[in-house]
Amino acid sequence: MNPSRSTALAAAAVLTLVASATACGSDGPAKPKNAPGKPGGAYSVALTEPDHLLPGRTTSSYSLQVLQGLFDPPAALDPENGSVKPLAAVSWTTTDNVVWTVKFRSGTTFHNGEKVTAASFADAWNAAAYGPNAWDANYYFAQIRGYDALNPSKEGAKPSARTLSGLKVLDETTLQVTLKAPFGQFPMLLSFPAFAPLPKAATANPDAADVAPIGNGPYRIDGAWERNRKIRLAKFTGYRGPRKPMADRVDFKIYTSRETAFTELQAGNVDVLTTVPAANSAQAERLFGERFSIRPSGTMDYLGLPVKDPRFTDPRLRRALSMAIDRKGITQAIYNGVYKPATSLVGDMIPGHRTDACGRTCAYDPVAAKQLFEAAGGFEGRLELHFSNADTTYEQWMTSIANQLKENLGIQDVTFRKMAPADLSALLGEGRSKGPFRQNWVIDYPSIQNYLDGLYYPGNRSGWSNEEFDALVAEGNAAQGPRAIASYQKAEDIALRELPYIPLWNWQDQSAWSDRIDNVIIDPYAAGLHLDRVTVSD
Amino acid sequence: MPAQTYPWGPSVVWRFVARRLLHALPVLLGTTFLIYTLVFVLPGDPIQGLAGDKPVPPAVLAELHARYHLDDPLWVQYTHYLTGLLTGDLGTTFTGRDVSELLADRWAVTLQLGLTAWVLEVVLGMALGVWAGLRKGKWDDSAVLFGTTLVISVPVFVVGYLAQLVFGVQLGWLPVAGTEGGWPLAYLLPGLVLASFGLAYVARLTRSSLIENLRADYVRTAHSKGLSRRRVVVRHTLRNSLIPVVTFLGLELGGLMAGAVVTEYIFNLPGVGQQLFQSIQLREGPVVVGTTTALVLVFLLANLLVDLLYGLLDPRIRHD
Numbered sequence: 001m002n003p004s005r006s007t008a009l010a011a012a013a014v015l016t017l018v019a020s021a022t023a024c025g026s027d028g029p030a031k032p033k034n035a036p037g038k039p040g041g042a043y044s045v046a047l048t049e050p051d052h053l054l055p056g057r058t059t060s061s062y063s064l065q066v067l068q069g070l071f072d073p074p075a076a077l078d079p080e081n082g083s084v085k086p087l088a089a090v091s092w093t094t095t096d097n098v099v100w101t102v103k104f105r106s107g108t109t110f111h112n113g114e115k116v117t118a119a120s121f122a123d124a125w126n127a128a129a130y131g132p133n134a135w136d137a138n139y140y141f142a143q144i145r146g147y148d149a150l151n152p153s154k155e156g157a158k159p160s161a162r163t164l165s166g167l168k169v170l171d172e173t174t175l176q177v178t179l180k181a182p183f184g185q186f187p188m189l190l191s192f193p194a195f196a197p198l199p200k201a202a203t204a205n206p207d208a209a210d211v212a213p214i215g216n217g218p219y220r221i222d223g224a225w226e227r228n229r230k231i232r233l234a235k236f237t238g239y240r241g242p243r244k245p246m247a248d249r250v251d252f253k254i255y256t257s258r259e260t261a262f263t264e265l266q267a268g269n270v271d272v273l274t275t276v277p278a279a280n281s282a283q284a285e286r287l288f289g290e291r292f293s294i295r296p297s298g299t300m301d302y303l304g305l306p307v308k309d310p311r312f313t314d315p316r317l318r319r320a321l322s323m324a325i326d327r328k329g330i331t332q333a334i335y336n337g338v339y340k341p342a343t344s345l346v347g348d349m350i351p352g353h354r355t356d357a358c359g360r361t362c363a364y365d366p367v368a369a370k371q372l373f374e375a376a377g378g379f380e381g382r383l384e385l386h387f388s389n390a391d392t393t394y395e396q397w398m399t400s401i402a403n404q405l406k407e408n409l410g411i412q413d414v415t416f417r418k419m420a421p422a423d424l425s426a427l428l429g430e431g432r433s434k435g436p437f438r439q440n441w442v443i444d445y446p447s448i449q450n451y452l453d454g455l456y457y458p459g460n461r462s463g464w465s466n467e468e469f470d471a472l473v474a475e476g477n478a479a480q481g482p483r484a485i486a487s488y489q490k491a492e493d494i495a496l497r498e499l500p501y502i503p504l505w506n507w508q509d510q511s512a513w514s515d516r517i518d519n520v521i522i523d524p525y526a527a528g529l530h531l532d533r534v535t536v537s538d
Numbered sequence: 539m540p541a542q543t544y545p546w547g548p549s550v551v552w553r554f555v556a557r558r559l560l561h562a563l564p565v566l567l568g569t570t571f572l573i574y575t576l577v578f579v580l581p582g583d584p585i586q587g588l589a590g591d592k593p594v595p596p597a598v599l600a601e602l603h604a605r606y607h608l609d610d611p612l613w614v615q616y617t618h619y620l621t622g623l624l625t626g627d628l629g630t631t632f633t634g635r636d637v638s639e640l641l642a643d644r645w646a647v648t649l650q651l652g653l654t655a656w657v658l659e660v661v662l663g664m665a666l667g668v669w670a671g672l673r674k675g676k677w678d679d680s681a682v683l684f685g686t687t688l689v690i691s692v693p694v695f696v697v698g699y700l701a702q703l704v705f706g707v708q709l710g711w712l713p714v715a716g717t718e719g720g721w722p723l724a725y726l727l728p729g730l731v732l733a734s735f736g737l738a739y740v741a742r743l744t745r746s747s748l749i750e751n752l753r754a755d756y757v758r759t760a761h762s763k764g765l766s767r768r769r770v771v772v773r774h775t776l777r778n779s780l781i782p783v784v785t786f787l788g789l790e791l792g793g794l795m796a797g798a799v800v801t802e803y804i805f806n807l808p809g810v811g812q813q814l815f816q817s818i819q820l821r822e823g824p825v826v827v828g829t830t831t832a833l834v835l836v837f838l839l840a841n842l843l844v845d846l847l848y849g850l851l852d853p854r855i856r857h858d
Contacts, residue, residue: 051633059592131597134605136589138598151597159597207634227635227643228808229717253716259699260715260806267707267714390819422587422821423580440591457593 041536042249043271043517045529046261049228049254054210055196056128057135064193069233069250069531070215071196072241074102075187079523079530082351082446084187088216097182097478104173108240110199111220118175120197126163127203128194137194145178184480188445192526218245218532228254245532271517274529276510278338288512297524298347298443299507306433307500308463316376318499319361323369324408330400331505334393338510342503345492346451349524352485358496358503366408373409382413384435388421394438428461439501446525448488449476455501464500562838569834570827574619577823578612584821588632629824637824648809650721652794654729660787663737667744674749686738698731698804715806728805732798736790743786747779780851788844792837
């Protein structure tokens with residue numbers, strides 16, 4: 001009894017954040033071990049309950065993990081470097097970044113036997129883009145010509161069309177896509193699950209297909225979605241695409257608590273957990289060794305500032321706030337060193353990321369911060385920090401920031417406005433906020449453009465707008481490859497100089513898996529765990 | 539032992555039950571209105587909240603507001619809800635799931651968990667209490683007192699995680715989490731954790747109540763009449779000592795159903811506690827109202843049961 005009890009107590013100690021060890025783990029995406037691996041077998045994956053299983057209807061990462069097995073979108077991202085490769089498509093061509101011709105694979109079918117054609121893609125995209133359907137991935141289609149006719153922005157207005165005028169089925173395997181404006185990142189968008197095809201049965205009855213999805217991927221759903229308990233996938237024997245699945249079966253076990261999922265992983269009741277809690281990092285590394293990985297995620301936290309509030313208009317003041325924040329101390333104390341202090345506006349593994357983009361502005365320098373703060377005329381009145389109660393760590397780091405601003409800049413009157421996420425998002429928007437607020441960005445696809453568009457879109461929460469910035473983003477959109485990246489980087493520099501959003505830290509995800517499985521490839525993009533590649537060794 | 543009957547006829551009891559059930563109707567209706575109003579007056583836009591930090595296109599926002607009647611005034615929304623209720627339609631969640639289906643699914647889990655915990659409290663709690671009470675001042679009485687104090691003072695999530703690590707991971711006797719093992723296997727550990735606090739309380743309550751009654755005059759009289767110790771304790775003392783215990787256990791029955799949020803979370807049991815917590819966060823009016831109303835119903839029935847038991851335990855208590 002004694003040894004088990006002391007282990008239990010030690011584990012409890014880790015749970016209460018007393019663990020002193022720091023996380024180190026391997027950097028970069030989880031590398032596949034060159035285990036030969038044989039096909040067959042079954043394994044299980046820990047998951048949080050998805051909201052929907054219809055591609056256009058969801059943007060939740062838990063849903064996307066299941067869709068990774070069920071659907072083949074037109075493109076896929078390389079788990080190593082994020083480059084775009086064809087998946088359900090075979091090629092895409094354009095001359096002007098406006099009109100794109102996408103060729104799809106022929107001879108593939110859905111799980112119900114229906115042929116996958118260019119029309120299956122067009123139907124799925126039209127359904128997702130149609131405003132009154134109110135599907136979650138609606139805004140992913142905003143770049144396509146005709147989107148506005150399906151989504152009138154005037155209140156009470158009815159859409160004047162049911163289908164996107166920019167989509168034209170040329171033949172059974174060719175789709176022509178016309179965009180509203182040049183957009184060189186379009187192929188990357190095609191890797192997002194919302195662009196997967198849907199069979200006629202699904203577009204006719206989306207509610208049924210939402211719980212019993214009919215995909216074109218290497219796995220099909222096996223039996224009903226057992227709500228809050230289990231989702232079972234089995235190999236689709238009729239699969240003719242490029243991702244030959246290794247294991248015969250994948251079971252998703254659904255957990256509400258990550259701590260519980262981690263305990264289940266230790267007990268050998270589940271094989272993979274891609275969201276090991278930060279608090280368990282040292283313990284997980286000790287217990288799982290090589291079968292534990294830390295990978296940078298594209299998700300970042302920012303401190304948004306209401307730049308229309310006269311007290312926040314001076315960019316020098318905004319930079320002073322940034323320099324007065326000890327990112328390293330906070331990530332160590334609150335996230336066990338699993339999160340990394342931000343040095344740029346974008347995540348580490350984004351093509352075009354520069355480690356020094358933010359430079360001195362993101363470095364902790366209380367003396368220089370104080371000087372800059374004084375030069376900008378200081379800060380009058382009450383500083384109200386806004387954040388949601390969705391996670392307990394938000395209050396912890398907001399408290400740290402408050403203390404640092406008090407100590408380093410002498411802002412004495414700092415208060416907290418903690419509220420439910422629904423209240424917070426209603427309160428923010430177009431610079432209506434009364435003070436700094438927590439802003440988070442989860443990437444849709446690995447491009448600097450995704451951050452720039454997601455954070456600084458017209459009418460964004462900080463209220464900031466800049467013509468030069470907009471022109472540079474448009475210039476980048478009109479190009480591809482290194483030329484696009486160069487323009488986006490120039491735009492990033494403006495956003496960092498003006499600083500409506502102070503970059504705080506980059507999230508990292510921790511995964512651990514059992515010794516029953518090999519070839520565990522987890523990418524930081526929409527795909528997550530590559531279900532088709534995992535091999536079962538027993 | 540002769541069969542215990544009410545000192546008054548069965549028709550009195552049935553009239554009492556019928557009257558109480560009729561009283562329950564306005565209470566339930568009032569609950570739905572009160573909860574609906576409370577959810578309604580909460581500030582913020584639930585649809586925006588769902589999207590998190592991502593922008594929601596205006597057309598999508600307008601459609602979802604219309605679908606869930608979010609722009610209508612309170613009385614219109616509530617009328618929509620009541621009309622649905624009368625036709626057995628409890629509404630849908632924001633993910634489009636039927637609330638009645640969801641509640642049936644969740645209540646099955648919570649009832650199994652709550653009843654398991656309740657039975658453990660009744661059986662183990664009362665047994666420990668009687669044992670300690672009869673052995674007052676001896677070492678085993680002290681052990682029960684110490685043990686129950688310990689359990690009462692440790693928070694439930696610590697007990698829960700420890701129980702998982704010891705019985706689930708180290709010893710492997712019981713499932714760590716989830717409902718896969720089915721009843722009773724999957725519910726034993728969470729049931730015990732959920733019951734731990736109440737169990738300790740029942741044991742202490744039974745003990746002190748028993749000790750007090752053992753000193754009473756009528757017990758001395760019973761002894762002097764030559765009745766066996768067993769008969770004096772079981773037939774006379776224990777029965778009289780149960781009134782406060784039954785009161786506690788009755789309220790506890792409802793409390794266990796409503797208060798299992800932490801246990802359900804730790805043991806990954808998809809019950810109503812979890813759902814209620816999530817739905818309040820999301821502002822899902824129909825789910826919050828449906829769940830709470832069902833909880834109120836459980837409390838009302840548990841109270842009725844307690845009142846009926848009073849009559850059995852103490853004939854002086856009349857139902858009129």
